[in-house]
Amino acid sequence: MSRNENKVKIMPKAIVCEDCIIQGDVTISSGCVVHPSAQIIAETGPIVIGENCIIEEYAKIHNRIQPESPDKPHILTIGPNNIFEVGSVIEASKIGEKNIFECKSFVSSDVEVSNGCVICAGCHLSGGQHLLENTVIFGKHCQQREALDRISGSHMLQLDFLRKILPNYHHLRKAKQ
Amino acid sequence: MDFLISQNYVNYVCQCGLLKPLTNLYFCRHCLNLRCSFCCHHEVDSHFCRNCLENIPSSEAKLRKNKCNSCFDCPSCSFSVLSARATTIQVPMTVKEKQEGEESSTTTSEASSGKMVAKKMYYLACLACRYSSRDVGISDQASQNFCWPEQEYMHANRFNTILNYYQALVLHDKQVKQDEKRRKTTNKSKFQSMTDRTGLNVSAIRRQMGFDKTVSKPKNKPASILPSMTEEVEELSEDIFTKPINLKNITTIEQRFTQPANQPESVKHLYPQHKNLSIKRSIRCRHCEHNVIKPEYNPTSIKYRIQQFASSHVPEVRIIKCYPLMPNKSAFITLKLTNPTMNDMTITIMELPTDDEEVMMIDEMKKNFESLTVSSKSSLMRPSLIEDPRIVSCKPTAKLELPDSSFVINQRDDSAEFDDEIQTDKKDPKFVIWRKANKIAIELSITPNDLKVNDEVIVGFTMHYTYSTVPSTTAEKKDSQQRHALNARVYLNVGNIVDYSTK
Ligand SMILES: [Zn+2]
Ligand SMILES: [Zn+2]
Ligand SMILES: [Zn+2]
Ligand SMILES: [Zn+2]
Numbered sequence: 001m002s003r004n005e006n007k008v009k010i011m012p013k014a015i016v017c018e019d020c021i022i023q024g025d026v027t028i029s030s031g032c033v034v035h036p037s038a039q040i041i042a043e044t045g046p047i048v049i050g051e052n053c054i055i056e057e058y059a060k061i062h063n064r065i066q067p068e069s070p071d072k073p074h075i076l077t078i079g080p081n082n083i084f085e086v087g088s089v090i091e092a093s094k095i096g097e098k099n100i101f102e103c104k105s106f107v108s109s110d111v112e113v114s115n116g117c118v119i120c121a122g123c124h125l126s127g128g129q130h131l132l133e134n135t136v137i138f139g140k141h142c143q144q145r146e147a148l149d150r151i152s153g154s155h156m157l158q159l160d161f162l163r164k165i166l167p168n169y170h171h172l173r174k175a176k177q
Numbered sequence: 178m179d180f181l182i183s184q185n186y187v188n189y190v191c192q193c194g195l196l197k198p199l200t201n202l203y204f205c206r207h208c209l210n211l212r213c214s215f216c217c218h219h220e221v222d223s224h225f226c227r228n229c230l231e232n233i234p235s236s237e238a239k240l241r242k243n244k245c246n247s248c249f250d251c252p253s254c255s256f257s258v259l260s261a262r263a264t265t266i267q268v269p270m271t272v273k274e275k276q277e278g279e280e281s282s283t284t285t286s287e288a289s290s291g292k293m294v295a296k297k298m299y300y301l302a303c304l305a306c307r308y309s310s311r312d313v314g315i316s317d318q319a320s321q322n323f324c325w326p327e328q329e330y331m332h333a334n335r336f337n338t339i340l341n342y343y344q345a346l347v348l349h350d351k352q353v354k355q356d357e358k359r360r361k362t363t364n365k366s367k368f369q370s371m372t373d374r375t376g377l378n379v380s381a382i383r384r385q386m387g388f389d390k391t392v393s394k395p396k397n398k399p400a401s402i403l404p405s406m407t408e409e410v411e412e413l414s415e416d417i418f419t420k421p422i423n424l425k426n427i428t429t430i431e432q433r434f435t436q437p438a439n440q441p442e443s444v445k446h447l448y449p450q451h452k453n454l455s456i457k458r459s460i461r462c463r464h465c466e467h468n469v470i471k472p473e474y475n476p477t478s479i480k481y482r483i484q485q486f487a488s489s490h491v492p493e494v495r496i497i498k499c500y501p502l503m504p505n506k507s508a509f510i511t512l513k514l515t516n517p518t519m520n521d522m523t524i525t526i527m528e529l530p531t532d533d534e535e536v537m538m539i540d541e542m543k544k545n546f547e548s549l550t551v552s553s554k555s556s557l558m559r560p561s562l563i564e565d566p567r568i569v570s571c572k573p574t575a576k577l578e579l580p581d582s583s584f585v586i587n588q589r590d591d592s593a594e595f596d597d598e599i600q601t602d603k604k605d606p607k608f609v610i611w612r613k614a615n616k617i618a619i620e621l622s623i624t625p626n627d628l629k630v631n632d633e634v635i636v637g638f639t640m641h642y643t644y645s646t647v648p649s650t651t652a653e654k655k656d657s658q659q660r661h662a663l664n665a666r667v668y669l670n671v672g673n674i675v676d677y678s679t680k
Contacts, residue, residue, distance in 0.1 A: 118307050120305065120306060120307070135425070136306060136307050138306035139254050139256070139305075143254075143306075143429065144424065144425050145253060145307075145308070145444065146425045146426070146444075147307055147309075148312045
């Protein structure tokens with residue numbers, strides 16, 4: 001495990017709390033905020049997280065897609081400006097930018113998420129599919145809807161707030177090249 | 178807690194003969210009887226919006242079609258209330274705004290700096306499904322209250338004409354009936370009254386003068402409306418079966434049903450829906466017309482002015498445990514009885530009335546109603562509204578060995594809740610296992626009838642209890658406290674017959 005720990009790359013200006021679990025080849029770009037007790041587990045291949053993502057408490061990002069050949073592992077790339085809310089479990093094969101995964105949502109490994117999608121609280125998404133841009137999954141029966149207008153244009157205010165507050169109460173992991 | 182109460186293993190018999198769990202029953206203090214919701218009048222006390230808690234008079238509620246003016250439900254998920262969200266946009270300042278800006282201090286500071294002015298605009302958004310009023314093309318509004326564009330309904334005119342027609346029809350029918358009545362009364366009496374005579378004269382004169390039409394035909398039926406029909410039904414387009422559909426743009430059945438006037442097919446027509454109003458309901462005993470439930474008028478308050486829930490007047494019976502049940506073999510059940518009142522209760526457990534006795538009870542009850550209705554003619558009560566009591570449909574399938582003596586349950590004492598000690602009174606009869614504050618546990622023996630495996634075992638008993646009426650006003654002396662001996666019939670579903678052959 002210690003060998004894996006070494007593979008974790010945290011870019012400067014990213015805020016990663018010490019109490020979170022990061023295993024395997026994980027790259028966290030600058031501007032990201034990783035809350036305590038979040039989990040990022042690169043089991044079968046590396047995970048690359050884009051800039052300005054928020055990964056909240058008990059969120060779990062898990063790459064466990066079996067590669068076709070052992071020397072060519074599947075890389076889970078996550079675009080910038082995504083929010084992973086409390087308790088969400090994300091195993092998607094690819095994630096674009098500006099998506100929101102609300103509390104307790106689940107995305108299985110054969111789902112490809114494009115940009116501007118919202119998986120609302122408690123929705124489970126499984127089965128091979130490619131989510132088109134601005135898709136909203138909501139409700140008890142996981143209805144789909146297309147959002148013409150993105151409500152939360154930016155989460156920069158929240159990011160700024162977290163960057164200010166989190167270091168006051170938590171030990172942070174040092175940025176490593 | 179919900180699990181314990183919502184499973185209806187213990188049912189009480191309402192006076193009307195229906196079986197209900199204690200939590201669904203009321204207790205009328207004036208009749209000293211259990212009342213279920215069928216034995217009560219339900220009245221609308223007040224209308225209010227449960228989102229903004231505005232109290233709306235019933236006449237106004239009718240005008241508003243029982244909807245709140247200022248709150249909107251999400252048309253997409255119909256799960257949550259839309260909330261107004263603010264955005265600031267930059268608008269070029271006009272002369273008019275300049276004048277306004279000088280008046281209000283907030284805009285002047287920015288207005289003076291440049292020609293662009295920050296202006297707050299509002300739109301509605303659902304926090305659950307991310308629906309927003311922009312999705313359906315409603316432009317942002319400058320103020321968050323009362324100015325959202327009203328949705329226009331395709332059939333609004335049609336509905337109005339139908340409504341007007343039927344209102345006219347009702348009026349017409351009333352008139353016809355009145356006329357008939359008048360004619361009948363005039364026919365009956367040999368001697369015409371003065372008014373009738375003059376009335377006749379006037380009409381006769383009029384008829385002679387040729388104003389016949391207006392007088393003799395006041396019963397003109399309102400002009401009937403055209404039935405709705407569409408002359409041309411559009412042909413289905415050819416690609417209807419071949420064109421792939423995008424389910425994201427089609428509304429679900431639920432979404433259509435939340436807008437019955439419109440029933441949009443496309444999500445582009447999901448306009449924000451005015452929130453339906455809620456009511457506060459008061460419940461009145463049908464026999465004595467006293468309130469059993471009356472909520473406080475204020476919508477923000479969840480308290481009651483009158484609350485006569487049966488669970489706070491009648492001893493509650495719960496099953497603690499029951500030994501495996503086999504046909505024709507006695508088994509023990511442990512019951513817990515709770516006294517919810519502030520007075521000690523003496524309880525005697527007795528046999529259920531036999532069928533004949535039950536019929537007699539019902540007859541007596543009916544007689545009572547009749548005497549009641551005769552004596553109080555002036556009251557609003559109509560005897561037809563009183564449900565005829567019926568024989569309890571449930572029949573016990575096991576025999577209960579009755580305890581040989583009665584017992585006392587102590588009054589409810591809120592401070593005694595914190596005592597852990599289980600007091601055992603030596604005076605208690607043998608079947609009392611323990612007692613604690615206002616609770617008592619008793620063990621009874623039951624013998625199921627000759628039943629098959631998995632058959633339900635039902636036991637019943639009449640619980641005879643003493644009930645003390647609390648003086649309703651402080652002016653009344655404490656001595657006026659009266660003790661009543663009341664009965665409640667209880668049916669217990671103690672479980673199923675077990676298959677002992679496999680064990
Ligand atoms: Zn009833
Ligand atoms: Zn309202
Ligand atoms: Zn919604
Ligand atoms: Zn009553």
